[in-house]
Amino acid sequence: MDFPDDLQYTRDHEWCRVQGKRATVGITDHAQDALGDIVYLELPAVGDEVKKGEAFGVVESTKAVSDLFAPVSGKVVEVNSPLADAPEAINEDPYEEGWMIQIEMSDPKELSDLLAKAAYQKFVEEDAE
């Protein structure tokens, strides 16, 4: 299972890549593996406000459905719209092609609640037991 060093993670298995005030968000390798082949995705529109810890979208495989939780609060400034027609990118490349939304953070302090790679990896391993 691959968890890049430069990302921060939530306990709901989203990742977050921070560049300045912007945070790019997707789901982790572990999450896509647990869900199985992803067939459908519901994302917010550009301009929508999202709130840390609250659902911003839905991801579905053939047998499971899961809410997507925002790692940080803010305004959605970009949406990976090609995913709607090719959700398999989330399975194939969760950290690059499979990114979902970009949030302009309203409170970057919220980032301190996220997990670094090692902590997330430990969380996933403990969860498996």
Added chain:
Amino acid sequence: MANPTGWKPSMEKESGSGGTAGDVGAGGATRGLAYEEPLVFEHAASERVGASLPAVTGKVDPAKEIPAALLRGEIEGMPSLAELDVVRHFTRLSTWNHGIDTGFYPLGSCTMKYNPKSSEAAARLPGFAAAHPLLPDEMCQGSLELMFKLERALSEISGFAATTISPAAGAHGELTGVMMIRAYHLARGNARKKVLIPDTAHGTNPATAALNGYRTVEVKSGPDGRLHPEAVKAAMDEEVAAIMITNPNTLGVFESDIAAIAEIVHAKGGLVYGDGANLNALLGVARPGDMGFDVMQFNLHKTFATPHGGGGPGSGPVAVKASLVPFLPLPLVVQEGPAYRLVTDPKERPQSIGRLREFHGNMGMFVRAWALIRELGPEGLRRCAELAVLNANYVRARLRDVYHLPYETDSLHEVVFTDKLQKGADISTMDVAKRLIDHGFHPPTVYFPLVVSGALMIEPTETEAKETLDAFVAGMRAIAEQARSDPDGLHAAPQKPVRARLDEVRAARKPVLRWTPGMKVE
């Protein structure tokens, strides 16, 4: 168009499914004459007719009475086939199916018992089959009497005061039951906000609660697979309208603390809803109405063997305690002297939750269920429970050394195993299920209940003989053995049916939900 199904002559060999003489599954599965069959819309366009109808005289012209914009002629795309074409089409399709009539169907929690043929004969008696639902009462006394007697019998079997038989299926019955619960609370001034649901529950329970505007609160079952009074006590407060409990639960385990749980719920003014999906285990042995349940739905297709026909129809009567009788939906049948009367006017039942069906319910299912109850009698009904529980426990005893049994607690009518012992060889529940097909058995319910990882839920029912169970056990054991010796062979299962594993991901990503001319699915 010539071969829209994608079948090629070489495939029999390639798939290894040629069916050599020695290749017989434990349940006797081989291959016989098997046909590829296109969609009914894909048969060569012709001018044939498959129906015999009175001629159109042409003396009246619809265009003179109905605006032209609202009229149409023949519908393009409809088939044009002779009767034999249609008969062969559906006969061939039927051979692609597995039913109880073909073989063992141990689908847990679905209670796939034998569907008696005499019930079919009864439902086809012209007096029942040709009766219009709006016949004046005096013209349909036979139907009303049967409905009345069935209602009485169901109330007795379940231990409740009265039963509405109109709901269309189990989930519809749940909806009816929770609507009555809501009406009951509302009549006391407060509909309340929450419904408690154990983690072993069918998905219909939380969906039903949500449809009634309730928030669901999950209650965890204990390490023995049972619901514990302390867990209910911790979740229970005066915002809770009801708890929905399946008993025996979906692990096949009897909730032996049910009386204490009901007391806890009642003490805070809540009601106890019983999902009767697993009532088969209790027939004549114990009655939900005597355990503290206030309301319970039946699934006639399960407990009383009305045919499920590939997904329905069902029938979901709901039985209630006296405190809920005023809220029963309409219509109801009452007896007045020697005659029966259909109560349809809400004025007679001002507290009724209203109507749930366009007419009175699935009468065809009532006749079948009543026919079975009549043939079984009190001893036969109890015998159903005894033999269903015997069969499940026999399978449990004979498989527990090769499949992981997640709960040691006593099983009633069904037993849940998991794929834990096979996981090492990378064999999952799905592989086991698909390989069972090659052996000639319908797979058990898989991946349910959700609290058990890789669940295989087996419910044999009472109508299966020991030889069938022995053959099934042999198949299951052979698969456990194959998981060690030939895991790849298991991944490739099933080999024998008309189709190999189907691509469900493709179906969901690019939905094709109807035929269109020239349709290609590749």
Added chain:
Amino acid sequence: MRYHPHTPEDVRQMLEAIGAPSLESLFRSIPEGLRLRRPLDVPAAADEIALLAELSRLAARNRVEHPPFVGAGAYPHHVPPAVDQLLLRGEFFTAYTPYQPEVSQGTLQALFEWQTFVTLLTGLEVSNASMYDGATAMAEAALMATRLTDRSKVVVSAAVHPSYRAVLATYLVSTGDEIVTVPYGDDGRTDLQALAQAVDGKTAAVILGYPNFFGVVDALPEAAALARKAGAVTVSVTSEAVALGLLEAPGKLGADVAVGTMQSFGAGLQFGGPAAGFLALRQDAIRQMPGRVCGATVDKQGRRGFVLTLSTREQHIRREKATSNICTNAGLMALAATIHLSLLGKKGLHQLARVNFERARLLRDAMQRQGFGLRFTGPTFNEMAFEVGDAAAVVARLAKQGVAAGAPLARWYPQDARMKGALLCVATELHTPELIELFARSVKG
């Protein structure tokens, strides 16, 4: 007991394998205080001969010697024997929901064909795999419209089947959605002026019968235009699906959702159930569709096959967030309708619809000769309301002769004085010209 195959020796061996001393001991997890210690109080067991004799006696207490002249949501039609004989194939009849597609291709392909027939009849793009009945399909359509529009007002014509509206009211009690009922005019069609006033920016759905409860072909295009302007979903409701063999498809007239029952195809009357409800809609609404749906795909070897799909909308996966709690539907009745429609085919369906139209005109003429005019002036298909004086008395009188005369509309519309004499009657291919003539004379008395 013929359905219980266990011999005493089988039971002994099985108990031994289990390690249990008796059948009774298998139930030890049920506390003694909860056990039933007496036989159930139901009639003693009957053998097959006695059983069938008893049920035949009961069935004979129903009077069905003549085809009923009442429709009102359940229509007497000829069902070719081929339908029932195919339906009785045990592989169809005794199968469960097709959760294992490899051994359920028969059911699945038939459902795919059903979905196609529904789209052909309704002119919409997608159909689900069936609903319980027409009334619950309509209630589900209303709930779907509230989700699609995020609005909470449902506008329904008073000319929609009263029982359907009653079911809608039952369903909407707990969701808090509002129902506004719009009156009908003297032509039996929905009052478009009243409709225009009722439909606004809060309206989720506009619901119309097509044909409506009075047998009248309602103003669907006009209503749909009003709804579209307000951003509401138009739902057409059809109980007499044979009408769709002659009338333009609701989807072509602006309906976004078409619901109803296919009872007219393959189901027979059965005292009102079971029959297959249907629900069809536009492609863009499928994520909000209730119930199962079958889709085409391929197997590992590239052969076409069918599976249940888009199941994440459903209760077994989405649980409390599901689009509906429906699980079991009316699959077998959908198969019955599919077989019947396949037999009828392109020519047969149109012919059947034309014959129904003609027979209803024979009925109208015969009734007019006896002095009974029409209650409504709007266009009709095979059902119409006649002015017969005291409709309830006519029904009671003809019942004595074993004839189901029709539906006295005052029963459903007690407030409307115009309805006192209105008797809603149907004529189908089962009503021969001779029978129709006899009937009209009997109504006269």
